[in-house]
Amino acid sequence: xxxxxxxxxxxxxxxxxxxxxxxxxxxxxxxxxxxxxxxxxxxxxxxxxxxxxxxxxxxxxxxxxxxxxxxxxxxxxxxxxxxxxxxxxxxxxxxxxxxxxxxxxxxxxxxxxxxxxxxxxxxxxxxxxxxxxxxxxxxxxxxxxxxxxxxxxxxxxxxxxxxxxxxxxxxxxxxxxxxxxxxxxxxxxxxxxxxxxxxxxxxxxxxxxxxxxxxxxxxxxxxxxxxxxxxxxxxxxxxxxxxxxxxxxxxxxxxxxxxxxxxxxxxxxxxxxxxxxxxxxxxxxxxxxxxxxxxxxxxxxxxxxxxxxxxxxxxxxxxxxxxxxxxxxxxxxxxxxxxxxxxxxxxxxxx
Ligand SMILES: [Mn+2]
Numbered sequence: 001x002x003x004x005x006x007x008x009x010x011x012x013x014x015x016x017x018x019x020x021x022x023x024x025x026x027x028x029x030x031x032x033x034x035x036x037x038x039x040x041x042x043x044x045x046x047x048x049x050x051x052x053x054x055x056x057x058x059x060x061x062x063x064x065x066x067x068x069x070x071x072x073x074x075x076x077x078x079x080x081x082x083x084x085x086x087x088x089x090x091x092x093x094x095x096x097x098x099x100x101x102x103x104x105x106x107x108x109x110x111x112x113x114x115x116x117x118x119x120x121x122x123x124x125x126x127x128x129x130x131x132x133x134x135x136x137x138x139x140x141x142x143x144x145x146x147x148x149x150x151x152x153x154x155x156x157x158x159x160x161x162x163x164x165x166x167x168x169x170x171x172x173x174x175x176x177x178x179x180x181x182x183x184x185x186x187x188x189x190x191x192x193x194x195x196x197x198x199x200x201x202x203x204x205x206x207x208x209x210x211x212x213x214x215x216x217x218x219x220x221x222x223x224x225x226x227x228x229x230x231x232x233x234x235x236x237x238x239x240x241x242x243x244x245x246x247x248x249x250x251x252x253x254x255x256x257x258x259x260x261x262x263x264x265x266x267x268x269x270x271x272x273x274x275x276x277x278x279x280x281x282x283x284x285x286x287x288x289x290x291x292x293x294x295x296x297x298x299x300x301x302x303x304x305x306x307x308x309x310x311x312x313x314x315x316x317x318x319x320x321x322x323x324x325x326x327x328x329x330x331x332x333x334x335x336x337x338x339x340x341x342x343x344x345x346x347x348x349x350x351x
Contacts, residue, residue: 012028013028013029013032013033014028014033014034015028015033015034015036015039015041015083016033016034016035016036016039016040016041016042016102017034017041017042019039019040019041022040022041022048022049022099022100022101023095023096023099023323024093024095024096025038025083025084025085025086025093025095026039026083026084027084028080028083028084030080030081030083030084031080033080035073035076035077035079035080036053036076036102037053037075037076037079037100037102037135037137037306037309038053038079038082038083038095038100038102038306038310038313039079039080039083040053040095040100040101040102041101041102042101042102042104043101043102043103044103044104045101046101046103046127046130046132047130048099049099049100049101049130049132050098050099050100050132050133050320051098051099051100051101051132051133051134051135051313051316052100052101052102052103052127052130052132052133052134052135053100053101053102053103053134053135053136053137053309054103054104054105054106054123054124054127054134054135054136054137055071055072055073055076055104055105055106055136055137055139056072056105056106056120056136056137056138056139056143056147057069057070057071057072057073057105057106057139058106058108058116058120058138058139058140058142058143059071059139059140059259059292060110060113060116060140060177061140061141061142061177061178061179061182062140062179062259062260063178063179063180063259063260064259064260065258065259065260065292065294065295066259066292067257067259067292067293067294067295068138068139068140068258068259068289068290068291068292069139070292070293070294071137071138071139071289071290071291071292071293071302071305072105072137072138072139073293074291074293074296074299074302075137075288075291075302075305075306075309076102076137076306077299077302078299078302078303078305078306079306079309079310081303082306082307082310086314087307087310087311087314088345089272089276089314089344089345090276090314090318090343090344090345091343091344091345092317092318092322092343094310094313094314094316094317094318095313095317096322096323097317097320097321097322097323098313098316098317098320100135100313103127106119106120106123106124107119107123108120113177114177116146116177117142117145117146117149117177118146120143120146120147120150121146121147121149121150122150124146124147124150124151125150125153127150128150128151128153128154133283133284133285133286133316134147134151134285134286134287135285135286135287135288135309135312135313136285136286136287136288136289137287137288137289137291137305137309138287138288138289138290138291139289139290140179140259140289140290141164141168141179141180141182141244141246141289141290142177142178142179142182143287143289144182144183144186144242144244144287144289145182145183145185145186147285147287148186148191148192148242148285149189149191151191151242151284151285152189152190152191154284155240155284156240157190157191157192157193157239158191158192158193158239158240158241158242158284158285159192159193159196159197159198159235159236159237159239159240159241159242160183160186160192160193160194160197160198160199160212160241160242160244161197161198161200161232161236161241161242161243161244161278161281162183162197162198162199162200162212162244162246163200163201163243163244163245163246163249163271163274164199164200164201164202164244164245164246164248164249165201165202165203165204165217165246165248165249165260165261165262165265166180166202166204166206166246166248166260166262167183167199167202167204167206167209167212167214168180168181168182168183168184168246169181169183169184169187169199169206169208169209169210169212170184170206171184171208172184172185179259179290183199183212184210187210187211187212192242193239194209194210194211194212195211196235196236196237196239196241197212197213197235197236198212198213198214198215198231198232198235198236199212199213199214199215200215200220200228200232200249200274201215201216201217201220201249201265201266202214202215202216202217203216203217203218203262203264203265204262213231213235215228215231217264217265217266220266221266225270225273225274225277226277228274228277229273229274229277229278232274232277232278232281233277233281236281238282239282240282240283240284241281241282241283241284242283242284242285242286243275243278243281243283243285243286243287243312244286244287244289245271245275245286245287245288245289245308245312246258246289246290247288247289247290247291247301247304247305247308248260248261248262248265248290249265249266249271250265250266250267250268250271250304251263251264251265251266251267252265254266254267254268254271254300254304255291255300255301255304255305256295256296256297256300256301257291257292257293257294257295257296257297257300257301257302258290258291258292258295258301259290259292259295260290268304268307268308271304271308272307272308272311275308275311275312275315276311276314276315276344277315278312278315279314279315279318279319280315280318280319281315281319283312283315283316286309286312286316288305288308288309288312291305
């Protein structure tokens with residue numbers, strides 16, 4: 001807290017319904033109130049909105065442990081502890097630059113699982129008609145497929161930036177609903193352009209890359225975060241891109257609550273650094289998937305997912321112009337940034 005004249009006093013509760021401005025970070029008791037993502041307004045009204053947070057509680061495509069249908073709710077709950085101040089590394093509050101709302105969850109009939117993909121795509125088509133960037137909370141990783149299908153109808157082929165322990169490009173028959181094959185289908189159908197796409201963190205075998213650049217776990221561990229960021233930015237170029245973050249990119253020590261954990265992964269610190277490196281890319285959609293709360297411990301995984309999602313918002317906001325500061329409640333400490341700046345707070349060594 002740098003606003004020494006502003007005490008950390010919760011002004012109200014249920015900001016999901018009671019907030020008076022769509023902008024800014026505002027304190028609310030972490031343990032109470034309606035748990036919208038980052039305490040944003042809970043609404044289906046997307047007029048003037050920049051980013052719609054959308055839950056897709058679908059976990060019928062998982063090949064191992066289920067439970068990610070409970071992911072959106074858990075990520076929202078964990079995000080309550082992040083909502084009172086901007087993400088630490090940045091010199092601005094992304095929520096002062098972006099009008100972000102929580103749209104709630106996509107509905108589908110769990111008794112008709114094969115209809116779910118079309119239901120998800122149809123819901124996103126309606127959301128995208130308002131010109132928003134969707135930030136999806138999964139759900140298992142299959143949900144990226146119906147979301148990409150809706151985005152492709154608006155934006156055409158996209159670059160995919162994919163963090164995961166798994167490539168999810170294993171060959172598969174048309175129409176199968178599987179959380180390990182949807183990027184094979186997405187490439188085959190032209191939703192994503194492998195020549196501009198990059199997959200990071202893989203540590204499971206797949207003999208085929210289908211033209212994707214695969215920066216696997218060994219290469220990422222060996223050459224580090226900065227080299228990976230350079231590789232991402234070179235690969236994407238100026239193409240519109242979709243960022244998908246499977247929480248199992250993280251090592252199980254940092255994300256135990258997931259369906260198909262694989263050891264030898266990455267820390268939350270490394271993940272946040274990588275996401276910061278996406279600042280300025282032309283992101284048209286993003287997701288954080290595969291959080292399975294029944295396998296989580298102490299909300300480690302859902303907090304990691306909420307933090308990655310918050311950092312994705314900052315990466316998107318970094319290239320947006322600063323707007324005049326709105327009403328900021330207790331807990332806001334961001335300084336007004338220069339127009340269009342994308343600055344990280346400088347690091348100063350102690351002493
Ligand atoms: Mn995975």
